Amino acid sequence: MKKIKTVFVIDRELRRATEVVQEEWVLNGEGKATIKFDGTSSMILNGVLYKRFDAKHGKTPPEGFMPAEAAPDIHTGHWPGWVAVSETAPEDKWHREAFSAGPFEDGTYELVGPKVQKNKYGKARHELIRHGSVVVDVPRTREGLIGWLEANEHEGLVFHHEDGRMAKLRRKDFGIKW
Numbered sequence: 001m002k003k004i005k006t007v008f009v010i011d012r013e014l015r016r017a018t019e020v021v022q023e024e025w026v027l028n029g030e031g032k033a034t035i036k037f038d039g040t041s042s043m044i045l046n047g048v049l050y051k052r053f054d055a056k057h058g059k060t061p062p063e064g065f066m067p068a069e070a071a072p073d074i075h076t077g078h079w080p081g082w083v084a085v086s087e088t089a090p091e092d093k094w095h096r097e098a099f100s101a102g103p104f105e106d107g108t109y110e111l112v113g114p115k116v117q118k119n120k121y122g123k124a125r126h127e128l129i130r131h132g133s134v135v136v137d138v139p140r141t142r143e144g145l146i147g148w149l150e151a152n153e154h155e156g157l158v159f160h161h162e163d164g165r166m167a168k169l170r171r172k173d174f175g176i177k178w
Contacts, residue, residue: 002068003080004158004168008142012075017174019142023159023167027140031161035134036168038120038155038178039112042095042128043082046106049099050082051092098126107131120153120178132160146174 007026008017021027041052055061057077065081072079085095094115113119113126138148138157149156149171155178156170171178 003073004166006173007145007159007167007169008173010173015172017169021142023165025161025165026159026167026169027142029140031159031165031167032132032135033138034132034158034160035136035154036156036158036170037110037112037129037134038117039110039129040095040116042085042098042109042111044099044104044106044109044128045082047103049085049095051085051095051111053081053083055079055081094126098128101127104128105130120155132158145169146176149174149176 005023006017007021007023009020009022010016011018025031043050043052050066053061053065055065055072056079058072061067061079061081062083065083067079067081069080085092085099087096094113095111098111098113108131109128110131111126111128112121113123116126136157139145145157149169154171156168156173159167159169161167
């Protein structure tokens with residue numbers, strides 16, 4: 001899963017969205033809007049569960065690392081990818097719990113639950129939520145999108161274009177507490 005562009009250009013010093021539109025198709029009403037869940041990114045490929053791994057700042061990725069990008073990001077040094085979830089490692093316990101509820105189709109998911117990101121969704125057990133599975137109707141203006149983020153308790157939105165493009169919008173990019 002590659003890094004997704006933001007709808008608006010982010011000022012890296014201020015860590016805020018500018019008014020400069022980077023993905024115009026979103027404001028033109030193209031694509032579908034889906035909930036961006038706050039959890040741990042995961043992937044299922046050929047029936048195997050993988051967790052997100054970021055080889056940061058030139059660190060050597062672990063054995064079995066599948067890069068999501070051809071090379072590390074030239075600005076941040078981050079190199080996202082995937083590593084298989086272990087059948088026994090304690091740190092993979094919550095992934096295994098969620099995966100046991102399968103079967104699941106190949107695709108990318110968000111791991112949410114009691115021990116993930118402060119359990120923002122009030123889950124009783126760990127779950128894998130398929131990316132793009134919760135479609136919502138949102139306004140397609142900057143002001144309307146900010147208003148939607150302020151009124152709804154979600155990390156943000158991910159827009160999916162029919163041609164495969166994606167763009168995201170996060171609360172934190174507008175200084176909205178989460």
